[in-house]
Amino acid sequence: MRLLENNIQSYDFYIEKENMRDEIIKGLSAPVKTIYSKFLYDHRGSELFELITELEEYYPTRTEMKIFNEKIQEITLAVGDVHTLIEYGSGSSNKIKALLHNFASLKEYVPIDISREYLFQSSLELAMLFPHIKIKAVCGDYTGPLTLPLEAEGKKVIFFPGSTIGNFEPVEVRNFLMKSAKLLDDGDGFLIGVDTKKDTVTLERAYDDAKGITAAFNLNLLTRMNRELGANFNEDQFEHLAYYNEQQGRIEMHLESQRNQTVKIGENEFFFQEGETIHTENSYKYSIGQFQTMALECGFKPRKVWTDAEEKFSVHYLEK
Numbered sequence: 128m129r130l131l132e133n134n135i136q137s138y139d140f141y142i143e144k145e146n147m148r149d150e151i152i153k154g155l156s157a158p159v160k161t162i163y164s165k166f167l168y169d170h171r172g173s174e175l176f177e178l179i180t181e182l183e184e185y186y187p188t189r190t191e192m193k194i195f196n197e198k199i200q201e202i203t204l205a206v207g208d209v210h211t212l213i214e215y216g217s218g219s220s221n222k223i224k225a226l227l228h229n230f231a232s233l234k235e236y237v238p239i240d241i242s243r244e245y246l247f248q249s250s251l252e253l254a255m256l257f258p259h260i261k262i263k264a265v266c267g268d269y270t271g272p273l274t275l276p277l278e279a280e281g282k283k284v285i286f287f288p289g290s291t292i293g294n295f296e297p298v299e300v301r302n303f304l305m306k307s308a309k310l311l312d313d314g315d316g317f318l319i320g321v322d323t324k325k326d327t328v329t330l331e332r333a334y335d336d337a338k339g340i341t342a343a344f345n346l347n348l349l350t351r352m353n354r355e356l357g358a359n360f361n362e363d364q365f366e367h368l369a370y371y372n373e374q375q376g377r378i379e380m381h382l383e384s385q386r387n388q389t390v391k392i393g394e395n396e397f398f399f400q401e402g403e404t405i406h407t408e409n410s411y412k413y414s415i416g417q418f419q420t421m422a423l424e425c426g427f428k429p430r431k432v433w434t435d436a437e438e439k440f441s442v443h444y445l446e447k
């Protein structure tokens with residue numbers, strides 16, 4: 128634990144290189160080459176993701192922020208006298224800024240993110256804006272075991288915006304909700320942003336923008352593997368691919384090999400045929416009813432849900 132400012136402590140639970148090398152080699156050795164989307168977020172990946180959130184095509188951030196701004200009074204009422212707020216995948220912490228002004232009883236805020244520098248940088252900014260709140264910035268992988276440094280007594284609420292839950296497989300969503308429920312006491316809450324099902328054109332534009340920022344975000348994974356794992360990917364020989372898989376109800380992002388080629392990561396060699404892909408991200412879309420059913424099955428009562436007029440995005444308040 129390190130003290131960064133009077134009201135901020137940092138906890139570093141993530142051992143990047145070892146975890147990353149093993150998981151990536153395992154993923155690239157599978158019959159369908161796959162890399163977990165969490166590896167898209169090095170510092171550059173986090174910067175590129177921030178640029179994505181500002182794109183005209185990327186409706187989720189804009190729509191979710193609009194819901195937070197327009198429904199803030201109802202959200203504050205539902206959340207009640209929260210003392211501890213835990214945020215999964217806090218990134219720039221922009222969304223929480225809009226809420227913290229209203230959560231008057233809040234004593235501690237625990238942002239968790241895998242992107243270290245980005246997390247500590249945004250937590251420092253928050254610490255200056257909210258000197259009365261204790262901030263405990265946790266660098267870690269929320270899909271693994273994590274012991275959170277929680278201190279305050281009283282109501283806890285988990286915040287998980289951005290539809291990051293969509294990156295999990297449905298079975299993983301259930302495990303994650305059940306694991307989260309164990310962190311909470313009866314009456315505690317879970318405030319979560321979930322992207323809804325919609326037409327394919329809107330979805331595919333959101334993940335393949337005209338300026339090529341999402342492509343750069345996806346391709347940055349290759350640059351990261353070259354830098355951090357000593358791999359020899361040629362970024363020019365792969366292309367960004369994003370499409371809606373209707374049957375699975377998810378956007379898929381891939382990196383497509385443009386020719387037959389062999390890539391090395393240390394001693395490990397991986398052969399790619401022309402057109403073969405590395406599956407780098409899923410983004411599942413859920414109807415409101417579908418998500419509420421899953422939450423109910425995992426120990427949460429759906430208390431409230433807010434959407435925009437077109438139901439492009441949903442924000443759920445669940446109670447344990």
Ligand SMILES: C[S@@+](CC[C@H](N)C(=O)[O-])C[C@H]1O[C@@H](n2cnc3c(N)ncnc32)[C@H](O)[C@@H]1O
Nearest residue numbers: 165168216217218240241242267268269288289
């Ligand atoms: C889709 S972005 C959302 C960022 C922000 N919460 C928002 O709503 O705009 C996902 C965030 O989760 C973080 N992240 C992804 N997988 C993670 C994991 N397994 N453990 C911790 N953080 C993770 C990324 O670094 C990134 O900041």
